[in-house]
Amino acid sequence: DIVMTQSPDSLAVSLGERATINCKSSQSVLYSSNNKNDLAWYQQKPGQPPKLLIYWASTRESGVPDRFSGSGSGTDFTLTITSLQAEDVAVYYCHQYNSAPFTFGPGTKVDIK
Amino acid sequence: QVQFVQSGAEVKKPAASVKVSCKASGYTFTSYAVHWVRQAPGQRPEWMGWINAGNGNTKYSQKLQGRVTITRDTSASIAYVELRSLTPEDTAVYYCARGKGAGGYDPFDCWGQGTLVTVSS
Numbered sequence: 759d760i761v762m763t764q765s766p767d768s769l770a771v772s773l774g775e776r777a778t779i780n781c782k783s784s785q786s787v788l789y790s791s792n793n794k795n796d797l798a799w800y801q802q803k804p805g806q807p808p809k810l811l812i813y814w815a816s817t818r819e820s821g822v823p824d825r826f827s828g829s830g831s832g833t834d835f836t837l838t839i840t841s842l843q844a845e846d847v848a849v850y851y852c853h854q855y856n857s858a859p860f861t862f863g864p865g866t867k868v869d870i871k
Numbered sequence: 872q873v874q875f876v877q878s879g880a881e882v883k884k885p886a887a888s889v890k891v892s893c894k895a896s897g898y899t900f901t902s903y904a905v906h907w908v909r910q911a912p913g914q915r916p917e918w919m920g921w922i923n924a925g926n927g928n929t930k931y932s933q934k935l936q937g938r939v940t941i942t943r944d945t946s947a948s949i950a951y952v953e954l955r956s957l958t959p960e961d962t963a964v965y966y967c968a969r970g971k972g973a974g975g976y977d978p979f980d981c982w983g984q985g986t987l988v989t990v991s992s
Contacts, residue, residue: 789976796976798978798979800979807966807968807982807983807984807985808916808966808979808982809982810971810978810979810980813971813977813978813980819980851915851916853916853978853979855976855977855978856976858918858930858932858975858976859918859932859933859934860906860918861918862915862916862917862918863915864915865915
């Protein structure tokens, strides 16, 4: 199984500042047939299901604000929230869909400082 | 718009079975995969398996193999997950989620509201 890890476990950022979350997979999630990384990011607020933000490591889902961006390749990935807004308080999960069983990271909780 | 509506909360005793439903609307049901994901309190999501809603092919997590079955009713656009031999460790919110493509190896772009399954004696 591909093991996903994230850092930090939690972070507090001032409104309007940048938040950066890291994700690492235990093996590459690069799909050689299309040269895309099978890595997604989700946002989950209390009592709600996860919401897809980013897929293929850097493609923003339709309707997601452009302050959310993803980068990375192979085994190391980053989610960046530029100019944090109050509504961004949530837990963020990375997720690999390259190899079953599909697995998620442990989550990073983002709060306002 | 794409939407999933799941069945209501369940309370089960250990060793019992539970079957959760997920009704899809707003898209062609048979053109996409449906995944089941569960999330225990305070834990990360855990993928359980998926079904190709078109041809009915399934793939399950090895961890749950033998205890889980995913089916679908194409006439009603409903997917089901059944989990048998329940233990308290199966207490979680169970979600259905649509794969962004038909093949299963895609991110999950739309999720149901979740169904809380509680296993307790």
